[in-house]
Amino acid sequence: MADKKTEILLTAEELFAEKGFDGTSVRDIAQHAGVNLAMISYYFGSKEKLLEALIEYRSGYTFDTLEELNKDQSLNPWDKIDRLVDFYVEKIISNNKFHNIISVHSGQLSSPEIRELITKMKLRNLEQIRKIIQDGQKKKFFRKVDIEFTMGSVMGTISQLTLLKNFYCSLLNIDKTDEEVYRKKVIVRLKTHLKQLLRAHLDIRNEA
Amino acid sequence: MADKKTEILLTAEELFAEKGFDGTSVRDIAQHAGVNLAMISYYFGSKEKLLEALIEYRSGYTFDTLEELNKDQSLNPWDKIDRLVDFYVEKIISNNKFHNIISVHSGQLSSPEIRELITKMKLRNLEQIRKIIQDGQKKKFFRKVDIEFTMGSVMGTISQLTLLKNFYCSLLNIDKTDEEVYRKKVIVRLKTHLKQLLRAHLDIRNEA
Amino acid sequence: MADKKTEILLTAEELFAEKGFDGTSVRDIAQHAGVNLAMISYYFGSKEKLLEALIEYRSGYTFDTLEELNKDQSLNPWDKIDRLVDFYVEKIISNNKFHNIISVHSGQLSSPEIRELITKMKLRNLEQIRKIIQDGQKKKFFRKVDIEFTMGSVMGTISQLTLLKNFYCSLLNIDKTDEEVYRKKVIVRLKTHLKQLLRAHLDIRNEA
Amino acid sequence: MADKKTEILLTAEELFAEKGFDGTSVRDIAQHAGVNLAMISYYFGSKEKLLEALIEYRSGYTFDTLEELNKDQSLNPWDKIDRLVDFYVEKIISNNKFHNIISVHSGQLSSPEIRELITKMKLRNLEQIRKIIQDGQKKKFFRKVDIEFTMGSVMGTISQLTLLKNFYCSLLNIDKTDEEVYRKKVIVRLKTHLKQLLRAHLDIRNEA
DNA sequence: CATGAATGAGGGTTCATTCAT
DNA sequence: AATGAATGAACCCTCATTCAT
DSSP, X not given: OXXXXXXXXXXXXXXXHHHOTTTOOHHHHHHXXXXXXXXXXXXXXXXXXXXXXXXXXXXXXXXXXXXXXXXOTTSOHHHHHHHHHHHHHHHHHHTHHHHHHXXXXXXXXXXXXXXXXXXXXXXXXXXXXXXXXXXXXXTTSBOOXXXXXHHHHHHHHHHHHHHTHHHHHHHHTOOTXXXXXXXXXXXXXHHHHHHHHHHHHHBGGGOO | OOOHHHHHHHHHHHHHHHHOTTTOOHHHXXXXXXXXXXXXXXXXXXXXXXXXXXXXXXXHHHHHHHHHHHHOTTSOXXXXXXHHHHHHHHHHHHTHHHHHHHHXXXXXXXXXXXXXXXXXHHHXXXXXXXXXXXXXXXXXXXXXXXXXXXXXXXXXXXXXXXXTHHHHHHHHTOOTTOHHHHHHHHHHHHHHHHHHHHHHHHBGGXXX | OOOHHHHHHHHHHHHHHHHOTTTOOHHHHHHHHTSOHHHHHHHHSSHHHHHHHHHHHHHHHHHHHHHHHHHOTTSOHHHHHHHHHHHHXXXXXXXXXXXXXXXXXXXXXXXXXXXXXXXXXXXXXXXXXXXXXXXXXXXXXXXXXOHHHHHHHHHHHHHHHHHTHHHHHHHHTOOTTOHHHHHHHHHHHHHHXXXXXXXXXXXXXXXX | OOOHHHHHHHHHHHHHHHHOTTTXXXXXXXXXXXXXXXXXXXXXXSHHHHHHHHHXXXXXXXXXXXXXXXXXXXXXXXXXHHHHHHXXXXXXXXXXXXXXXXXXXXXXXXXXXXXXXXXXXXXXXXXXXXXXXXXXXXXXXXXXXXXXXXXXXXHHHHHHHHHTHHHHHHHHTOOTTOHHHHHHHHHHHHHHXXXXXXXXXXXXXXXX
């Protein structure tokens, strides 16, 4: 690993996800990353700034993808919903460590700076999704729904799977230790479920 | 407050939800609860045992309610779904502090004992819900769906609202500080959304 | 055990010997003795007073035995030495727990009251032994020796065996856990050694 | 004092001897050594590891000296015994603090690691002494004796003097506070006594 | 630029003791 | 006479951070 800064970020992500922000000591991070303890303060200023750096490091990609999907004229609204589900499921499941950190720290815990950062990021992304759904409504594919809460359902469903991994392993009889099997089984089933859910929920023919 | 043990539990719930388990010191709890520092170890044995006690303290009611709802012969499956949504939305939103703690600690962080406890509790509750949906399917009200993930969507949606309270306050233009207004606005909208979502998702007439 | 006070004393002896005075908590004692925690303070005043009570409880017998041995006109000086060795070896080995406590607490640690108590007790006993040796010298059985240090050698030898029990188990290939075997093997060998040692040391015919 | 690590060790030795291991707090040590409290954990890892470090710090010298004495061809067995006595009396009396710690912690108290460490050290040293005595027996200077217990008598005698310093001060009318006077008086008398004792005990002409 | 040494603050826990009953 | 509840003090240890080199 050439870049020590990146190495620290990735190690921090791993440990924050595993033991929480408060539960992870900078000593842990330094040791696992194989760098000097003082280097973390030296590079990032503080433990909290390290978390901020991690969030920014991971946030860029999502927005670009959503914006592109939104602009794509070749896809009809249903295709876009499918793509959206595929994208988010893949993203959250494979980045589940980072996603858990975000889930946990968007709440009351963590500093206002962190909360602000996460909120801003999420708002920006949601704006793109809103446009996709509104476009579908304008084109008479989708019925009138609560857009914000619909997104909440999508995100919430995926979050449940990463946050309550333990529980779902018990529930679905999956070996807790085999990360790869868990992902494969869950990804397919999750995509299927969400597409089925959204298809029924959004379809204008199901208008009450 | 007559019962100091309960006072400690409630204070701990408040603080754990606000600052996380690791972020809360027993000194904090003792001070806010107005009790002696040593009393917490005296009553609960350790900080971790305190969390376990809190989980057990809050877990009893849910199962009883679900079981009762399940057994009720006077309600048709759609009524039961509505009641289920009402119950969970009320419960999670008004106990959002406790619920956030659970969300955060069912993950990798926290001890195996705690994780086990939460998993067991959730499995027990889910079993009741499964019966309700299966009953609706047998009676030809509901179509075939992924029951476990459907519940994940319901729970996940509500969780999002409590976990990302900050974000949704920004999104819905609600004053962050006024807890009462937040609850009222969100509860109504959330119930409506979830019922609409489940009605479309479960209805046998929407069979693909 | 009818007498709770005695029960506490014996339990304290056991635990003090095993884990030291500071290493033993009154909770330990209360629990092992099956009495209420507060009862110890109630009966003895404090943890330290409990140690004093223990010392006094164990000190009476020795002096009486020595005095009697000293006065016995039917025994010649060599017989008295043998009896002395037998008595001390038996006493210390079988009361090794109490003896270790004394050894450890006659030093700088522990309060002046305790130290005073132990010193007084030891001086009183030594006085009797001095008379025995001086009598043997007057009767021309024993040569001139350093009486105080000779007693130090006897006591010290026995103390070594109890204090360094671990070491001597390794050295003599004795199973550490079998208390009974240890005592039997050691008692015989110790008596033989000490009698041989003192016979050579005291015999007037070995006068330099 | 240039080396803070050594300073901590010496201070710990002082305090452990004075108040026992359990009776000494790391705060005490830090304060007396004039170092930060956290530095002790920083350097040694824990309070117990500090004791281990102390034992190892003090153990090296003894073995080397004994081995050298053993190998010395220019001395006859009686000379070697005299040197042995001189060496041990000097060593224990002047390092009495360390020696008391060892005495106290070779017993049941203290962790298996510590006990193991002490036992190993003592066994190693005793092996050298055994050779000296066996050599004297082979050369027909010494009679047959219980070698292990003979060493127990030597060590035990010296230990008594350090462990029961208080008692012997009373006994010998020595001012308790004047360390220097105590040592001088005791060292001379102790050497004389032990040499006299061993001469009688070992001399082949005193064979029973 | 990078780091070993060092530190003040605070962590959870256990202590011996007290006191109202 | 006996005890459950409660407490202030002190325990050892680890924390994130700083700073001289």
